[in-house]
Amino acid sequence: MKNLGTSILITSLDNSVGAQLAESLSNLLGMHFASCKDIVEYDLFDSDAILNKCGVDYFEKREKAALAAVAAYENAIIYVDYDLMKNNLAIFNDIHPSIFLCIAKKKMPKTEVLNLLAYEERTAYLRDICDLTVEVSGQGKSALTKIVKEIKEKL
Numbered sequence: 001m002k003n004l005g006t007s008i009l010i011t012s013l014d015n016s017v018g019a020q021l022a023e024s025l026s027n028l029l030g031m032h033f034a035s036c037k038d039i040v041e042y043d044l045f046d047s048d049a050i051l052n053k054c055g056v057d058y059f060e061k062r063e064k065a066a067l068a069a070v071a072a073y074e075n076a077i078i079y080v081d082y083d084l085m086k087n088n089l090a091i092f093n094d095i096h097p098s099i100f101l102c103i104a105k106k107k108m109p110k111t112e113v114l115n116l117l118a119y120e121e122r123t124a125y126l127r128d129i130c131d132l133t134v135e136v137s138g139q140g141k142s143a144l145t146k147i148v149k150e151i152k153e154k155l
Helices: 015-029 036-043 047-054 056-071 082-087 115-116 119-129 139-155
Strands: 009-012 032-035 076-079 100-102 132-136
Touching: 009 015, 015 032, 015 076, 015 100, 015 139, 032 036, 036 056, 036 076, 036 082, 047 056, 082 119, 100 119, 100 139, 115 119, 132 139
Parallel strands: 009 076, 009 100, 032 076, 100 132
Antiparallel strands: none
C-alpha cells in the first residue's frame, strides 16, 4: 500500500449505505465529510443548461475541477461513487487509504440498477484499485465498528 495521507477515500456500489457510513465515520473520527456527487451537483447546479449551452467538454472540465478541489481536502473522509471514481481515477490516485465498502449483491437496493447489472465486474475493479475492502451488510453501528476494526488491523 502507498503512504497514508491526511484523508480517507471511501467508495461503494450502494451509494446510500456508502455515503451514510462515510459520513458516520467522519463524525466518529472528528474529520470533515465530503460527498463528491453532492459537491459536483452543487458546483454545476444547472448541469442541463451547462450541457446544452457549453457542451460536454466544458461540463467534464468543470466536473474534474470540482473533483480535484475535493481530492485536495485534508483531514476529510471523501465519499465517491463508482462512476465518478472510475471516470476520474487519476484525481483520486494519491488519496490513501482508499476503502471499498462491499455490500453483497443480494443486499443491494434495486434502485442501483447499473451497479446490480455489472456487480461482479465493478466489485472486482474496486477490490483491485482500493487499498482495503470491508464487507458490510448495512449502515448500522456494527458496520461502522467493522470498518474501524479493519482499518486498525490492516492499515
